[in-house]
Every structure is written in C-alpha cells, then in structure tokens.
Amino acid sequence: VPVRRLTPATIATTALHLGDREGAQAMSMRRIAAELGCDPMAIYRHFPNREALLDAVADLALADVDDPGPDSGWDTRVAAILTEVRATALRHPGIAAHVAARPPLGANGARLGAGIHHALAAAGLPPEGVVFAAQALIAYVAAALAMAVNAGTRDARWHQVSRSMDGLPGDVMPVVGSAEQFGYGLRLLLNGIAVEAGR
Amino acid sequence: VPVRRLTPATIATTALHLGDREGAQAMSMRRIAAELGCDPMAIYRHFPNREALLDAVADLALADVDDPGPDSGWDTRVAAILTEVRATALRHPGIAAHVAARPPLGANGARLGAGIHHALAAAGLPPEGVVFAAQALIAYVAAALAMAVNAGTRDARWHQVSRSMDGLPGDVMPVVGSAEQFGYGLRLLLNGIAVEAGR
DNA sequence: ACCTGAACACCGTTCAAGT
DNA sequence: ACCTGAACACCGTTCAAGT
Secondary structure (H helix, E strand, C coil), X not given: CCCCCCCHHHHHHHHHHHHHHHCHHHCCHHHXXXXXXXXXXXXXXXXXXXXXXXXXXXXXXXXXXXXXXXXXXXXXXXXXXXXXHHHHHHHCCCCHHHHHHXXXXXXXXXHXXXXXXXXXXXXXXXHHHHHHHHHHHHHHHXXXXXXXXXXXXXXXXXXXXXXXXXXXXXXXXXXXXXXXXXXXXXXXXXXXXXXXXXX | CCCCCCCHHHHHXXXXXXXXXXXXXHXXXXXXXXXXXXXXXXXXXXXXXXXXXHHHHHHHHHHHCCCXXXXXXXXXXXXXXXXXXXXXXXXXXXXXXXXXXXXXXXXXXXXXXXXXXXXXXXXXXXXXXXXXXXHHHHHHHHHHHHHHHHHCCCCCHHHXXXXXXXXXXXXXXXXXXXXXXXXXXXXXXXXXXHHHCCC
C-alpha cells in the first residue's frame, strides 16, 4: 500500500499493522520502510530514532483502551484500565514487548495514567501515595505483560522451580503470564492499596 | 587475563566482570570472546546461544543474595530476598536489564524462588495462592528493576504525566525506580497477601 | 534546501574449510 | 574429531554526495 505523503501518523499506523501481521522481529527500521515503500532514512525525518517510533506505535495501540471514568468505584476503574491495557498490548504482538519494557507515556498513556491517579486519589491515598502506587501498578502490568509475551516461547523453567519445592503439591502448574495470574497479582495490589488508604 | 581452558564457569565469570566494567552494551558474544581471548564461536561449545549465556551470568550474580530462612517472619523473609535481588542486579549493570526481562531460574534463582514459596506458604496462603503470589512478586521486582535501569537515562516523561493531572499538587516529583518507590510497591503486595491469607 | 542511499560499525549464528 | 574464522543475513544510524 503506497502512501502519498509520509507523516508520523501514517508511519506509526503502517508499523502497527506490520507488527500485527509479522510480529516483533518485523519491527526494524528497514522492514517498516520497505512496508512504507520508502527509504529507511525517510523515517528519521519524522522520528529521532527507533525508540521514539516504537513509543508512538505503542501509544497508537492504546487509543483502543477506555477509561470507565470516575462513576465506577476506584478499584473497578483501576482494574478495568490495567486489564484492558494488558489485553490490548497482547493483541499487538509487534509492540507488546516494547510496552512491557517501557510504559507508553504519550497522549494515550498520559490519559490512562491520569485516570489511574484520579482513581487512587479517590481511594483516599495521600498525594505521594498516589504517585508511588500508580508506578507500582504500571510496573506490575508491564511485568505481567513481559511474562505473557515470553511464556509461549520458552518457559518450562518455571515448572521446574515450582516442582523443586517440598511442602507444595507437585502438580500445581503455574500458567505463567495467564490472565488468571495477572488478575491475582492485581487483586493483591488493590488489597494492599485499600489497607494503605485505611479502607 | 588469558584463560587456560574454557568452561561455562570461566565464561560466565569473565562476562560478568566485563559487564561490571563496561555496561550492558559490552555483553555481545564478540566482546565477551575478545575478553576471553578466544574465537566468538568457542563460546557456542558451552552455551547453545547468547540468551543461555546471559541466564548463566545472571544466576552467577544472584549467588550473592542470601535467603534469611524461615526463622524471620514470612514478610521479612520475602522483603529481604526481593530487596537484595534488586540491589544485586543493580550492582551488575551488564546483566540488570536481562534479569528484569527474564527472571533468572538457574540454581540460585530456584533457591531464592523456593525461599519465597516457603515464606508464602508460612503466611497461610493455599498452594495455588502461593504460586500466583510468588509470580506476582517476581514480576514486580523485575518491573521495578527495569524502571531503575531505564530511569537515569531518559525519563522526564514520567514527570510530565504526574504534572498533567489536576487535583494533585504539581510538585510531587516521582523518583522513578528509586529504592523508596520499590519499597512502597512491595509493601502494597505484602499487605495484599496478608489480606488474602486472612491475617 | 531537501532527500537519498552508500557506507560505517556493529550484531548473532551458520557452516565449510582447515588441522 | 575438533576447532576456527570466513561468511551470511541482518541491524540502527551517520554522512557525503546528489538533485
């Protein structure tokens, strides 16, 4: 699909679709340029480097994520945002690992970040607590996402670890990076926040 | 320092020291081989690929981490292990990002993982809860570590986000990836685990 | 002034050729 | 049989040369 005129938006959109079709390894400057039908260097006139381009692609993907807003409870709101961020990133294999490694803080990242901060303030945390708790939550999503991205490929290692312990039933098989695993950790954090806020 | 005979241990030790001196970008097969004074391909006779070598280097670094054992309280034990894992990884810049991206599950990783599992069982979690909570904790350390690794380099982005929200005092400056930030999130998780275990 | 593409300085890994 | 290093198939990015 030839593009009339190169803009940051057309580059990011093309890169996102390329990644959806061909995965993370297709997200090189050269492959993206080939997809655009342009010289690799042409991209550098719109983005200073590859990282900045991937930031833009990640933020584009997050446009799909809704913030339910202040009408739902603070914990429902936080859980909804983070669950949908995880699911959205996993729907875009080209960019999931980048989201995991580097929380997207472009326009959409800032929008969702603001939603989380407001929810935590509504929960009753003091200002420093809001900032700290938000970073902990964002870090947790990133990590859970990284586990989900790596899980399918290579990780019988986890099973060995959980089997290497006595006192535990040997047949509790952890599903690394699963939605269930993600939800459990998220509940721990929300429980902890409730305790911290004195609820 | 020329090495008499190449073994997995000498390769991993040399790579760890190289990384300590010259950082993550020095951890290429070619640079490590040059440091060993051998052909890059010689390393492949001891490790199937670069990832396996980095796994071994990471696990070597974790030999420094103590497990205080079951005599301390379960939460003290978990906090001690995870705090020291974070500090140890940060002391080895060549490998910190790799630890963050991929929980080391070699001999030392398994040892520390077992300590965490035992502590969680002692806290009163049921077996599935133990496995889930352990993965959440490990994911959290990995993410906090990734933030600490990336923080110094480039992240005024975070400050923008926290300033972009009304209702929060604009001068609460989050220190991304700081030890304080790490400790706060860890406390949230431990609080949440205590709630889950009914303590 | 703007844009291109050749070139630089690397990668991890394969594999054929040497000893 | 063992080991080496040339070669393959890539990278992100710089920069000089073209229009």
